[in-house]
Amino acid sequence: EGYSPTLKWQQQQVADFSAVRQSLSKHRNYWQSQNLDSNVIMPQSEDEEGWKKFCLGERVYSGIDEQSDNENLGINYIKVGFPPLLSIVSRMSQATVTTVLEYLISWFGEKKFTPELGRWLYALLACLEKPLLPEAHSLIRQLARRCSEVRVLEENKNEELISALNLIICLVSRYFDQRDLADEP
Amino acid sequence: QNEDSDAWDDSVLIKAYDKAVASFKTA
Numbered sequence: 260e261g262y263s264p265t266l267k268w269q270q271q272q273v274a275d276f277s278a279v280r281q282s283l284s285k286h287r288n289y290w291q292s293q294n295l296d297s298n299v300i301m302p303q304s305e306d307e308e309g310w311k312k313f314c315l316g317e318r319v320y321s322g323i324d325e326q327s328d329n330e331n332l333g334i335n336y337i338k339v340g341f342p343p344l345l346s347i348v349s350r351m352s353q354a355t356v357t358t359v360l361e362y363l364i365s366w367f368g369e370k371k372f373t374p375e376l377g378r379w380l381y382a383l384l385a386c387l388e389k390p391l392l393p394e395a396h397s398l399i400r401q402l403a404r405r406c407s408e409v410r411v412l413e414e415n416k417n418e419e420l421i422s423a424l425n426l427i428i429c430l431v432s433r434y435f436d437q438r439d440l441a442d443e444p
Numbered sequence: 445q446n447e448d449s450d451a452w453d454d455s456v457l458i459k460a461y462d463k464a465v466a467s468f469k470t471a
Contacts, residue, residue, distance in 0.1 A: 345453075
């Protein structure tokens with residue numbers, strides 16, 4: 260009660276997501292051809308631990324809740340994770356997108372939801388081509404169900420968390436046509 | 445116009461996610 264999004268909000272998210280996907284698809288070649296910063300080393304597809312560290316950062320990966328680092332005022336991407344920049348995700352093949360999605364969903368099955376995880380899940384969903392392969396289909400359903408479980412257990416009305424979970428459930432159910440999982444107002 | 449300027453921003457996906465998350469308010 261009070262956590263479920265309105266139909267209007269859900270429709271807006273689907274429309275915005277669709278526009279983001281169109282822009283991504285239109286400019287993918289440009290972003291693929293851009294040089295990455297020398298510190299961005301994308302792991303091999305089969306390197307599960309490498310991808311978790313890459314996306315979530317060593318801090319979240321190791322479960323260290325350290326807020327600030329006084330000795331270094333700049334952003335240390337190794338510690339906080341690399342964000343899903345277009346220049347990074349445009350280089351990922353469909354197979355890699357699906358594989359990394361699987362790694363992160365498996366992580367989320369056991370760990371807390373974080374903003375870093377939310378951004379990557381959203382970005383990977385934006386890269387996932389339709390029609391879905393059977394394995395991607397089952398993966399994203401698993402993701403939406405996990406989001407629902409976490410939402411049910413959330414007692415503190417953490418608005419950012421609930422919103423992020425609602426967004427993922429909404430995109431899986433309404434953009435990727437898994438209507439039985441949708442929040443019905 | 446907007447779409448074009450967004451296309452040259454490497455952090456479009458991050459901004460789109462953050463905007464979507466900020467748009468929901470619990471009842």
